[in-house]
Amino acid sequence: MANRLLLASGLLLSAVSTQAQTSATDITIPTPDLNACLRSSVTGAADDMSVEELKAACIILLEKKVLSQSDELETQTISEKPRNERRALNERMTIEALNRTNRFTLTPHRRNYIMLASYKDDPNNEPYIAADHQLQNLRHTEAEFQLSxxxxxxxxxxDDNGHLFLGYTNQAFWQVYNRDISAPFRDTxxxxxxxxxxxxxxxxFGFRNVLNEGVINHQSNGQSGELSRSWNRVMFNTVFERGNYVFAFTPWYRLPEDEEDYPGDPRGDDNPDIEKFMGNFELNSAYKRKQNIFNVMLRNNLRSENKGAVELGWSFxxxxxxxxxxxxxxxxxxxGQSLIDYNDHSQVVALGFIFTDLF
Structure with a gap:
């Protein structure tokens, strides 16, 4: 989901005593391995990360290594721990804090994925026909990937709160199976x-507010003339969690732009009615069950036309x-599956692989 849950942060894991090297999954972490992780991680950890929190992060990393290598423990997962010991976002955000100030590490932001097959019921050819562009005969099936x-x-x-980040997300739609027009990217x-x-x-009401964010956001497809699409927003994101369930509410205000003097005017608004279709807010929710993560994204304009979007996802x-x-x-x-399609209604089913998940 171009999804704001990726920024969410839970509390860091409870302190782990120096003597206790057994985690809640009954995996024994050897002391030399733990000490090696602590030595290699201390220089890149967040400044406000305590020794206990650093140790908890190392235990998470070593647990994952053991689980991925051990035949005996193949059926165990971190999510099987008691609810009061681990919450859905703790593992991801503990590891993020471990590497927060490491200048050699790029931290994942939103989801990173590649969809090998993304099938759209009715490809939107109209913008390319109007601009006399080569992309006038789109295939139903394409590839999609996101780097964030x-x-x-x-x-x-x-003091010890308030972190300023610079984020960047690139979402690309690739007509890789369309050899008739040399397999171009139809939108980036x-x-x-x-x-x-x-x-x-x-x-x-039993939900814990773990994160609040103020965001200045620019989104553009990098095109010019009649194919140009872009908008600027000021956004607020708030994230709540309860056990293995997480939801985030993200309303926004679009910064106004000047009207176009003519179609394709580079100084004018490329898409003055984008809020009518993309809405004024986004609601994301996710639930983790064992090793499966189910998520829902909703957008709506809260107007009589009732335009917006819904996205359902499952990673496994x-x-x-x-x-x-x-x-x-x-x-x-x-x-709004992509910016060029912001005013085009579509249904899309996609299958692929995800490399950095919500948690």
């Missing part, structure tokens, strides 16, 4: 963001020996 990373610009702006969406992130720990392990690559299936119905 972030870097820490400043840590602990307000660029999304740089400036993110001010605050962790939190208050509860309401493809091998007990690999924690890096997971299978990924998603279904999209609505407007």
């Amino acid at each position: 990373v972030k870097i820490l610009l400043r840590e602990g702006i307000f 969406n660029h999304q740089p963001e400036l993110i001010l992130s605050f962790t939190n720990d208050w509860e309401i 392990p493809v091998s007990q020996r690999s924690q890096t690559i997971r299978g990924y299936v998603k279904y999209f119905n609505g407007y």
